[in-house]
Amino acid sequence: FLPSAATYADIPNYAFSGSIMVWSLVAGVVIGFLAVVYVRLLGWVSAHRASGVTMLWMMPVAFALVGVAGFKYPQLFGNGKDMAHDAFLGIGGLVYRNAVEHSNQPIACPLDAKLCPDGTSVARTGTSCTFPACPPPNVTLADVHIAFAIPSGFQDVAPPDAAAVAAYELPPAASSTDTADIVIRHYAVDASSTPLATMQATAVSGTSGAPVPTTAFSSTFLGTHRFTVVSIERFEGIVDTAYYLAHGADVLRFDAIDRGVGNWTDPSLDLTTLPANAALRQLLTNLQG
Known part of the structure; x- marks a missing residue:
């Protein structure tokens, strides 16, 4: 009977293009060659078909092989229409790609x-x-899109507040001060604000509760990033230096907190030589993100 509708209703109607024309010319030759081979193969099978007692074991073996293959390709049990449909849609190519991408071979x-x-x-x-x-010691903080190496001797500790995303401590036994801490904080920049304004709003002294004056702000390059450096605290042996980084729509703050600094009142004290500060600068030099 003649069909009253398209045999394959879901095959796209590809627009004509030069690439399709070239593919058609090549595919026509390949498909024609395969058709000739297929017809010749049918003739060979017909000429060498099993007969007699041989058929008693060859038929079950052949049917078993087709049955096993049918678990993966049930289209084999049809008249070839479904297999042609898969070929037109490129599903065979997906099977090949899956075999390549998920191969058991090296x-x-x-x-x-x-x-x-x-x-x-x-x-x-x-x-x-x-x-x-x-x-390790490499760490990736996916939420803030940075990666770094934890300085030698520092260990992971609980973040001290809600803004902190990571914190590390150098135990007293391995430090010349009481303790040395590194704290990483994240602040979102409001749409109506700027990174600098966010830095100024979050640079607050821990003892006085007052904003740090802008005269305490400076800048430095470490590795491939430019940081805004702020002296947050110098009080009773505690020296807290923050390194701010404008990071897209966010601001990251890296604090180096040294405790037990005996000469914390010395105006000529080089803060970069303190254990936490030196370790943090090393971390920031190799910061990725």
Whole structure:
């Protein structure tokens, strides 16, 4: 019977283009060759068909093979219409791509490497050839889109407040001061504000509760980033220096807090030599993000 509608209603009506014309010319030759091979194969099978006692074991084997293949490709049980439909839609190509991307065999990945904050590198791995996470002491804070290496001797501790996203401490036994802390905070910049205004609003003295004067602000380059440096606190042996970074629509604040500083009143004290400050500057020099 003649059909009253399109055989495959969901096949796109591709617009004519030069690439389709070239593909059609090549595909026509390939499909024609495969058709000839298929017809010849049918003739060979007909000429060498099983007969007699041989058919008693060959038929079950052949049917079993087709049955097993049918679990993966049930279209084999039809008249070929569904298989042709899948071919027109490119589903066979998806099966091939899945076999390549999820192969059980080793896959050769590109030889490029990802540089970690601590200077080490990792190569691509796995069937998708992706970079694995950098090993410790490297840390990635995905929420604020930065990565860095924890300075030697520092250990992870609980963040001290809601704005803090990470905190690290150098125990007293490994420090020349009582303790040395590094705290990383995140502040969102309001649409009506600026990064500098956000820095000024959050640079508040812990003892007086008053904003730090703008005369305490300076800037420095560490690695590939420009930081605004603010002396937050110098009181009773505590020296807190904040390094602000404008980071897109956010502001990140990195605090170096040294405790037990005996000469904290000395105006010539070089803050960058204090344990927490020196460690933080090393961290920021290799900061990624």
